Amino acid sequence: MKIAILGGDGFVGWPTALHLSDAGHDTHILDNLSRRWIDTELGVQSLTPMDSIQERTRIWHAETGRRIHFNLIDLARDYELLKKWLAEHRPDAIVHFAEQRAAPYSMKSDRHKNYTVNNNVNATHNLLNALVEIDLDAHLVHLGTMGVYGYSTIGAAIPEGYLPVGIETTDGETVSQEILYPSNPGSIYHMTKCLDQLLFQFYAKNDGLRITDLHQGIVWGTHTEQTRRHQQLINRFDYDGDYGTVLNRFLIQAAIGYPLTVHGSGGQTRAFIHIQDSVRCIELALTNPPARGGRVEIFNQMTETHRIRDLAEMIARMTGSEIAWLPNPRKEAAENDLVVHNEKFLALGLDPIRLEDGLLSEIVDVAKKFAYRVDRSRVPAVSAWTKDIASVINHDPEGKRLKSVS
Numbered sequence: 001m002k003i004a005i006l007g008g009d010g011f012v013g014w015p016t017a018l019h020l021s022d023a024g025h026d027t028h029i030l031d032n033l034s035r036r037w038i039d040t041e042l043g044v045q046s047l048t049p050m051d052s053i054q055e056r057t058r059i060w061h062a063e064t065g066r067r068i069h070f071n072l073i074d075l076a077r078d079y080e081l082l083k084k085w086l087a088e089h090r091p092d093a094i095v096h097f098a099e100q101r102a103a104p105y106s107m108k109s110d111r112h113k114n115y116t117v118n119n120n121v122n123a124t125h126n127l128l129n130a131l132v133e134i135d136l137d138a139h140l141v142h143l144g145t146m147g148v149y150g151y152s153t154i155g156a157a158i159p160e161g162y163l164p165v166g167i168e169t170t171d172g173e174t175v176s177q178e179i180l181y182p183s184n185p186g187s188i189y190h191m192t193k194c195l196d197q198l199l200f201q202f203y204a205k206n207d208g209l210r211i212t213d214l215h216q217g218i219v220w221g222t223h224t225e226q227t228r229r230h231q232q233l234i235n236r237f238d239y240d241g242d243y244g245t246v247l248n249r250f251l252i253q254a255a256i257g258y259p260l261t262v263h264g265s266g267g268q269t270r271a272f273i274h275i276q277d278s279v280r281c282i283e284l285a286l287t288n289p290p291a292r293g294g295r296v297e298i299f300n301q302m303t304e305t306h307r308i309r310d311l312a313e314m315i316a317r318m319t320g321s322e323i324a325w326l327p328n329p330r331k332e333a334a335e336n337d338l339v340v341h342n343e344k345f346l347a348l349g350l351d352p353i354r355l356e357d358g359l360l361s362e363i364v365d366v367a368k369k370f371a372y373r374v375d376r377s378r379v380p381a382v383s384a385w386t387k388d389i390a391s392v393i394n395h396d397p398e399g400k401r402l403k404s405v406s
């Protein structure tokens with residue numbers, strides 16, 4: 001297939017581009033390099049040393065003889081350029097990662113809220129609009145999030161996208177209907193992914209677009225089979241308070257002797273998936289497109305669930321790290337259970353990498369190896385969900401909060 005990877009310079013986008021190119025697909029990255037600009041804005045850098053996208057693709061060609069093409073295009077702002085590129089290249093499939101993906105960054109200030117909404121919603125809508133305008137029947141695979149469901153405490157399993165409900169009619173009869181699982185976003189970022197879902201429903205219904213939405217959990221790990229092939233193909237690894245996700249943060253904290261930063265009681269249960277499984281799932285989704293005129297296909301892209309404090313305690317046991325129980329910068333339930341259906345990917349042959357199999361090598365191979373690149377002052381999470389919470393956590397983010405170490 002000819003595949004366009006929108007956002008192919010990012011944490012999941014880059015290993016996906018390598019994986020699909022390795023599988024023989026004609027791979028084209030479209031990216032505005034915004035993640036690199038945001039690193040500069042925040043004064044942080046990936047734990048792993050990353051080369052430019054042009055250099056990365058040059059190394060890939062030298063190693064494998066395969067070409068990954070790079071195009072500097074901003075989906076949210078350059079609608080005409082995007083449309084022109086799609087019309088000229090007419091890809092068979094499109095993988096859409098081109099959105100601002102950090103919840104804390106999206107809550108940082110009013111400017112960051114506006115940026116995240118404008119960027120994410122425009123990017124998705126521009127893409128859908130262009131596909132219709134140029135009559136391109138490409139299968140669109142979108143990286144969504146488990147966070148669209150929210151983290152309810154009612155204990156019912158989360159289905160793969162659609163929920164059967166019984167509705168009482170005016171005649172007093174009960175009719176059954178399948179609805180999109182009710183959205184319950186926990187951040188501005190997650191809210192944009194809920195809005196994406198509505199855009200997909202409309203364009204699938206109105207224009208017959210073929211769309212798959214992957215509701216992905218928290219990704220952990222760094223390497224995939226292809227990123228290991230050369231040191232300059234290495235994936236990015238974020239550890240800072242805005243872009244670092246929880247498990248990868250704990251790994252690097254353990255490697256540099258920084259107390260593990262658990263928010264609140266750590267009672268939040270979340271869904272997880274290894275980066276290698278994430279790229280496999282995207283390939284499985286690409287090779288199983290929905291029919292034209294059918295409904296949006298939705299997969300839950302996660303392989304296991306864990307409570308945050310259990311993860312911290314597991315890593316503390318493995319490494320001797322301390323745990324810091326910090327005031328939570330987020331507005332979220334202190335405790336929640338999470339049961340998720342993920343049978344669809346398992347039925348397509350996914351054989352998941354389990355946390356207990358991969359964790360130790362991730363600490364040794366990546367976290368310890370590059371620990372010298374860490375700026376400890378960038379570890380605390382300082383983006384608060386509300387002004388009230390900000391007043392509690394922001395005046396002494398490191399010193400004061402780290403007194404509560406166990």
Ligand SMILES: O=c1ccn([C@@H]2O[C@H](COP(=O)(O)OP(=O)(O)O[C@H]3O[C@H](CS(=O)(=O)O)[C@@H](O)[C@H](O)[C@H]3O)[C@@H](O)[C@H]2O)c(=O)[nH]1
Nearest residue numbers: 101102103145146147216217218245246249261262263268
């Ligand atoms: O140092 C930390 C960092 C986070 N947390 C807690 O860990 C949980 C998860 O936080 P996270 O930063 O790992 O994940 P999140 O903000 O939900 O976002 C990440 O995971 C989402 C999948 S999901 O969480 O919605 O399933 C993706 O969509 C996002 O792109 C990705 O950045 C939260 O309860 C948070 O309070 C801590 O206790 N300590």
